[in-house]
Amino acid sequence: MGEGGAEAAAKRPVLAASGLGKRFGGVVALQGVDLALYPGEVHALLGANGAGKSTLVKLLAGIEQPDGGEIRIRGEPVRFATPHAALVAGIATVHQELSLFPSLGVAANILITQEPRRGRVWIDGRALRRRARALLEGLGAGDIDPEVPVSELSLAQSQLVEIAKALSSQPGVLILDEPTSALSVAEVERLMAVIERLRTQGTAIVFISHRLGEIERIADRVSILRSGEKVGDFAPGDFSRERALALMLGESWQEGARAERAAPAATAAAPVLAVQGLTLARHFAEVSFKLRPGEVLGLGGLEGQGHKEVLLALFGVFRRGLDGQIELGGARLRPRRPRQAIRAGMAFIPDDRKSLGGFLGLSVSENIAITVLEGLCRFFLLSGAREASLVGGLVRRLGIVAASSRVALGSLSGGNQQKVVVAKWLARRAAVYVFCDPTRGVDAGARAGLFGIIRELAAAGSAVLFYSTDISEFPLLCSRVLVFREGRISGALEGKEVSEQNILDLSFREATREAA
Amino acid sequence: MKPPEAKERRRGGVEKHAGPLSCAVGLVVLIGLYAIRQPLILSPFGLASLANVSVALALAAVGQTLVLLTAGLDLSIGAEITLINCFAATTMGSSALSVASVVVASLVIGLALGAFNGLVVAYGRIEPLIGTFCTSFIFAGSALIILPRPGGSVPDGFAAALTGNWGPLPFSLVLLAAAVLLVWVPVFGSRLGRYITAIGDDPESARISGLPVRRVALASYMLAGLFSAIAALFLAAETTSGDPSIGGIYTLNSLAAAVLGGVSLMGGRGTVMGPILGSFVLSIILNALGVFNVSAFWQDFIEGLILMLVLGLGGFRVLRAASWLAVLRQ
């Protein structure tokens, strides 16, 4: 807990919202939420996916207008008709889905709508770059070239540009919506330092994250949302992890806690997947490993070390340049197209549900059936009965909550969408399941459910490859972890060795030696 | 990680200019081939005639580019040109005052027609493809009402002022340069140009960042209308008359020229030189056929083939991409 909290509490709130409500069609997204933000304080919002955090952020940022309640800024009631109105009122937001323009330069992005001008009309390019550079340096990101188009930055760099953009208007209130989900450990450290500094400068900060550790560290106050309502808050100094989780998850917390237990042990069967000397220029080199049925093998390490690309390459996403040998179920595989990998018995659950995993505009049933269309045919025509029985079975087995299997995937909550993406592969009964950061942006309850599925798959004899940006997930799930550093396997951990500490150790060991 | 990133950055810089650069090279080669066959083309008169056949398309393509940058599309450019061409040819008269007032009125009409498109697309929220398709009927029909068959006239002085030459410098090129300098350069030196690129690049980001998305889209269609008006006046000068079917080819050719010049149909990427050079390449190829004793029957075949080859070459760049996901993102 920060120290500035106690004195700040005596101040008047810079922003006070009371009784905020919002419905989308017949669905209540937010109801009667009060929130007070004080200058120089970090106010964390905690809640499962679909609890209403994003809606609250959208109301504060002027993207959506509330149906009820009011927002006051320094005591004055305000209504934001547009995002711009909120910016003018001093509320800047770093959105979860980045709001940058990929072909524009970094400087142009940071100062969009606030370009320094000469003669009120002409954009002053030099002043633009200077101010952008100053903002980036303030974030410890002076190495980002203000001229480069944002499309050429890494995700983490884009995140920093987004934060610089939010800070450019010197806001009184800064909303950070899951700013750390794309950042590596070192980058999170840097962001925390920035937040500390903004706090001492008197900015009121809203901080949203699923990582409780970060919240314990940085937040002064914490508000918990569940099902669109505020179910509890913590004043400075009395945050408790246990109580927060209980509030956040309601009854589902109990199940989640039970599901997250130690990883299953590996069986001694013959390997289903054997990779020898796999190399892809500029991404990874000489990667070799064996995967046995019933095993959950983790690929760990800091972000951007090539392990994610190994998974993509195994699934045939790279059209060329792949060297080395892959044996799947005893047969050689040279995947140049995902379809080849799928036919050989592989399944792939990607991190980006919205653009890679599912078809948000298609129905739950259509999403699940897409991998097995031929099998559902009778005389070349799709059989509605076969499809219904397949989909119905999977919906029950995974506990997918949906009004019916005919509704669009996009209308489901994030956790249920992810379950549908998994269900589509269960329909195929693959031999090897690849989970590529499946828990990104998924709340604790849905994560527990997903882990349950992975364990079930392994128990039923499937092999699982697992990659996550959250290192704490490996010990919960994996019987073995390969740690990647700069495109190579820097070490393997097995059984009891699999721990956050050991993974970090292997990820950083060489890096620290180089730095010294 | 750093070295490959630096390499990619350089490649990104080259790619931005790949369209204009390859068009420039193509243009030089074309004029060279043309000159071997017909050396007179390098004379002031020859250059002026080359410029004159290309400038109307170049103006239309620049207008189209302004709309394409916002990830929009203007299928009414040809109809706008037709309507304003017919208007100018039927009303211009011969006194200096009436010529000047008709020129100003034409430019205002161009802006108004563009504003109508902008209202339909940005405020009426109708897909640009279908919205501007509908307005093109309205514009082309109005042209037919004004001037049911080719006719009207413009004074010789007006024609000479736009199509003549001053030593080796054709007035038509001066007109094009003036249009770019007086419209494009100020627009892109101010925030409007940046916003035009931005809303095409990522419309959702633009909304969240508080850009006036609808007003910017409206402005881009209006500017396209303005360029159409200039093209229409130039065509009136070139043919010294009006023609209710004159604009037809410019809608799709302006698209083709813009794409040849490296403008992305998905919005957010493009330069001003690209579509101009693309227009010159396209126009000169068609014009050169006669010089090479190629029958006019070959014209469409060759134009289509060249377009497919150039577009296909651009496609091979994509074929090089190693990752399927990168390919699909194009």
Added chain:
Amino acid sequence: MSRAIDPAVRATRMPLAARLSPDQRRVLLSYLILLAVYAGCVAVNREFLSWGTMRLQLVQATFIGIIAIGQTCAVLIGQIDLSVPWTITLSAILGTNLAALYGQQWVAFAVVGAIGLAVGLVNAFGVFALRVHSLIWTLAVNLLLQGITLLYSNAAAPTTHVPPIARFLALGNPAGLPMAFLVWVFCSALAILALSLLPFGRQVYAIGNRPAAALLSGVRLGRIHAIVFVVSALGAAFVGLLLSGYSSQAYLGMGNEYLLPPIAAVVIGGTRLSGGEGGYVGSIAGALVVVLLQAMLVTLAVSEGAREVIFGTILLALCFLFLRRAR
């Protein structure tokens, strides 16, 4: 979130519009537009109540409707096919000429098949393999086809000897129904069946919805693109044959009227130009709407210019009332 509700309970409580899925609502809307336009036609001219007039409209709608099959599929995968006009003309001229030359009617069908296959594959190659935007690639192909047609018709003068089968398909009148309309009904049934009950249809919607997700789900993107563009070119080539039978001749530029009306039909039918949503059932209504509008304007005693203005305005009004994008 929401627990499963018993559908029977729901159905009795909700109004009709709310019970339909968004897709069904759009189709319903397109048929309501059709009704409104037909009512408008009748109000303008009582002739539209007569079977004779409507039969003519059905034949006209057949041409647009058959082209709209391929165009609907193309729009559903997020593409568009602008090579239709000269596919029609080339197929009509080449088909009638070669059929006359060999004195065999089936040659015309062979030409339709060959042109459909060739044009479709070239379109799909550019759009999928080379990743050129279909709006511009199919336009270039259209230009190339125009060139080929001009070169061919320059070398061999078009014949007026149209195969009788083409005349029968376009003008025949078995059992009092126009043959062309029966052909359209048959093609429509195939199209609706393929889009709803074949794996092909599912994959079309998947690609239009999220190409990358379709790739990762094992959908054969290349094959689907090829099928869609071949279907579109085949439809256009076949309409070329029908048109030559309809007007008893094949002539240059005969396809030029058929570029944008089928696209307008697809859009009025509720298929979204961004892909993934819609279907052919709506396009049928769309084709009829476009044809009725054109016919109504012909019956009005106004100049060609005024007719175009009115057509554009009505189309725009329809779009404005029914087809606005979500914010």
